[in-house]
Amino acid sequence: MKYLRFLRNPSATEIGTSVESFLRYLGGPTCIFLDGMDSSRTRAFVTLLHGNEPSGAMALFRWLKSDRQAAANTVCIVASVEAALASPCFSQRMLPGSRDLNRCFRPPFEGDQGRLAREILEILRLYHPEAVVDMHNTSGSGPAFGVCTHMDRQHDALVSLFTRRMIVTRLNLGALMEISEHNYPTVTVEVGGRLDECAHELAWTGLCEYLQRPRVLAGDEADWGVELLRNPIRLELNPGIGLAYSEYPEPTFPVVLRPDIEHLNFGVVQPEVPLGWVNDELHTLFRAQDASGRCAVSRLLRVEEGRLFPAAPLKLFMITTNAAIARSDCLFYAIEQDAAAVTA
Known part of the structure; x- marks a missing residue:
């Protein structure tokens, strides 16, 4: 059984007039492929692993409505659509009785959430992106920060598109970012509180940086001034x-x-x-x-x-x-x- 719906370059007119109508248009977990100006490279953007964290979905909806083209091909995964649509919208982290999807990205891939996590990993392996950004909101109000499990200049560069603060952790919880060390640079970006307008705006400006920049990984920069908390x-x-x-x-x-x-x-x-x-x-x-x-x-x-x-x-x-x-x-x-x- 496949969990992800696939779309390619959906037009601004077909995705609705609000983020809620956009999610209703998706109907469930969805992989959206966007053709970039450089078709030789691919980036990945993952959002809504938790249904009560709206900033990433709002930013992606705003990007699709803008009719802009990304610098490179981009795979966008919108995961917990049903949980996000549960009334009232963006109030449920996951559906009742479901596992936390961002604790399911390691074996055994059991239940619907485990199988969805495995399918997301398969999509990432198929496209082998040069970088993965997984966008979240914090449950309470607070400043933005990035999280990674593997510290190097590539992760610094990715996080710096959004914030200058990064947590480096060795916790093994089954989160998506834990694939980073063995596959491709992957960071979690917590843009701030789920009810904070400044978090929604940071999600938008950061996503634009991530999608529009010709290069998002480390080059000749000396450093990015990122504060590392270990x-x-x-x-x-x-x-x-x-x-x-x-x-x-x-x-x-x-x-x-x-x-x-x-x-x-x-x-x-x-x-x-x-x-x-x-x-x-x-x-x-x-x-x-x-x-x-x-x-x-x-x-x-x-x-x-x-x-x-x-x-x-x-x-x-x-x-x-x-x-x-x-x-x-x-x-x-x-x-x-x-x-x-x-x-x-």
């Missing part, structure tokens, strides 16, 4: 742990985080800054592993009279105030500040 640690809730966001402790929830916690995204959070409240032992509530597989919970968090604080200065990102996403994915990523950032 080996973030995922803080997750243990299974079955309840979570709320509130200005006060909630006795029925073992973990309560402050409602404005997403404002801490990418700031350095000092140990005296309160994060929320807990009513049990840290290791009962949370789990976190560093790049070596060691438990890192006590390096990230401490408790003082029921209040939750950082255990040391931390740079936090991907903080969300969406409890469902926090429970199913993670609360946030943290980088210990003694792991100093460097500039590429």
Whole structure:
């Protein structure tokens, strides 16, 4: 069974008048091939792996409506169309009962989402693009950043089309970007919060740079001024742990985080800054592993009279105030500040 619909050079008049009508026109996961001015090279753009992250789909729709031609052939994959169209539009990360598609890009490719992920990988292998950009929104508000698993000048160059901040991680979650080291330069670009107009605009301007530039990989440049942040640690809730966001402790929830916690995204959070409240032992509530597989919970968090604080200065990102996403994915990523950032 094939999951992807294939289109070639759809005209601006046939794709609808809004991003929602564009998605209804697609109907499901779709691969759109765009002929470029240079037909000897191909790039790939992947978006909507999560149905509640609209900026990439909005940027692609805007590009198709502009009737511009890309510098090179481009394969555009729009993945979780049905989830995006679930009412209200762009509210569902994935359909109920479905796996997170961006955790399915490794064997075994089980279920509909696993088989769709395998088909996307097969399309990329078929066209063997010179670069792959996978565009996302963060669940909470925050600045843009790129993510890669393999650090070199090619990844720096790709991320610099969108932002000057890049996370380098060795986490193996089954995300699309993890194909990068063995295949072609692949980066995840988080353009900012899914409800932020500035994120939609960055997605558009960055996509234009990616599609229009004759060269997007490294050349003779000395550097791109990209800040590199290495080996973030995922803080997750243990299974079955309840979570709320509130200005006060909630006795029925073992973990309560402050409602404005997403404002801490990418700031350095000092140990005296309160994060929320807990009513049990840290290791009962949370789990976190560093790049070596060691438990890192006590390096990230401490408790003082029921209040939750950082255990040391931390740079936090991907903080969300969406409890469902926090429970199913993670609360946030943290980088210990003694792991100093460097500039590429």
